[in-house]
Amino acid sequence: MKVLVTGAAGFIGYHLSKRLMGEGHIVVGLDNINDYYDVNLKYARLNELGIQRGDAERWNVLCESDKFKGSFTFVRMHLENRDELPTLFKNEGFDVVCNLAAQAGVRYSLENPEAYIDSNVVGFLNILESCRHNNIKHLLYASSSSVYGESNKPVFSVDDNVDYPISLYAATKKSNELMAFTYSHLYGIPTTGLRFFTVYGPWGRPDMAMFLFTKAISENNPIKVFNNGDMSRDFTYIDDIINGITIALNNLPENKVPYRLTNIGNGNPQSLMEFIEAIEEHMGKEAEKVFLPMQAGDVPRTAADTSELEKLGYKSTTSINEGVKAFIDWYKGFYNI
Template sequence: MKILVTGAAGFIGFHVSEKLVEKGHEVVGLDNINDYYDPKLKYDRLSELGIDSEKAKKFNILSKSKLPNVSFSFIRLDLADRQALPGLFSSQKFDIVCNLAAQAGVRYSIENPEAYVDSNIVGFLNILECCRHNAIEHLVYASSSSVYGLNEKIPFETSDSVDHPISLYAATKKSNELMAHTYSHLYGFATTGLRFFTVYGPWGRPDMAMFLFTDAIINDRPIKVFNKGAMERDFTYIDDITEGVVRIIEKKKDSKNNLKADYQIYNIGNNSSVKLLDFISAIEQKLEKTASKEMLPMQPGDVERTWANVDDLINDYDYRPNTSIEKGVSAFIDWYKKYYKI
């Protein structure tokens, strides 16, 4: 298939693009490469896919991978660009769209709300419009566990009400799900939203706990432990996320059933809840170093606990993420040391 992956220079988008190419698909990656975190990490991810960094810096120019047998091209483009995005769709004739581009981060949405509306609302609407006008059969898109907000019932199920988000980031992701439902109903193409749960692993984002903790401990800085450590997360290793996304893309296309207009939501998580202090302990053990901990109160927009019920994913795609924290933490730290030459 020919697949558009937006957010291809991002953490999840890079891994999904890499996996799709390995499986023989033709992938066009799109990213605006903003400066929410160091763009060098984004360009280095693209380099792993054979894209020249200098070419990647130019807007609206499609550049092809220089690696042999790698069907990957990249274009730097903003989803909010209502002129350039339709042109890309009309010229490339995609079969499937996988929208992983978004302004990420719960806490940053409190400081810079406009960025979330531009990317996560305006940009997503533009994606939906391009799918509508270019006969895209299936749109797979990233949602987030943050949509569960103040829900107290554990584990979180996709049938739960998600009417109480506590960050603008979460509100934009819930909005994406509502918008996708509307377009599936009105215009007859399938949409599948994926609620990711605390993704971590090699090439991860520098603003996330795995990266922040590892970097601080190695460099003898205290780590910030919010809610005084009384938090739990359904930490999900990146390879488990990638496998889930690719299965949904491929099985949906290859289904013997007619690809009727439908709307689906799935949790992709490890189906377990790990105490934050146990997560930190796994990092300490791998580094053979004890963290200096700065115990802090809960931050605005945070929740105390997340846990994904993945029964629907198991039933429909025969898939359940299962990478242990110990294995995932070890893989991340090995990558971190190699990348930063430690």
């Protein structure tokens, strides 16, 4: 297949591009490489995919790599560009689109709300319109466990009511799901929304807890523990996330309206303190902890019901201990610690 992966310089997009190329697919990666976090990490991911930084820095220029069994071409572009994105679709003739590009982060949405509307709403509309006019066989897009808000249910199901997001980031993800349903209903475009649950692993984002805690411990700085540590997350290792995406990619929605939502999580939530203990163990030192109240827009717990995806063959198999060790081994190697 010829697959467009947006957000290809990002954490999940990088790993998905690598997997698809390994399977022999033709991959075109798109990213605007914004400075929400260190762009050097984004360029380093692209380098792993065979794209040199000097090439990746240019706008709207296709850069090719033949590093893997399949092929990878990168283009630097904004999703919200109403001229360049439709032209890319027309010229490249994609079979499938995996839209992982978005302005990420719950807390940053309190500081820079405009970025979320531009990328996550306007940009997603351009993706939908481009899919509509170019006979895309399947659109997969990143949603988030944050849409569940302050749910008090023991397990979060895609059948739950998610009408009360508590951050603008979550609201944009909920809006993506509504927009996708409309396009599936009106134009018959098969769409799958992927509700990710706290993804971690090698090449992860610097604004996530795994990265923040590891960096602080390595530099002998204190770590911030919110809600006084009384939190739990459905931490999901990146390889399990990629397995879930590829399973969903290869199985079209079978509903009357070709629309589907699915959780991709571990299904076994861990307490934040247990997560920190695993990091401490593999770093070989105890963290100095500063206990703080809950942050605005954050939630105390997440827990994924993955039963629908399991029917298609999905299973999260990576333990917290294995996943944390893999991240820390990568971190020490990447930063020469």
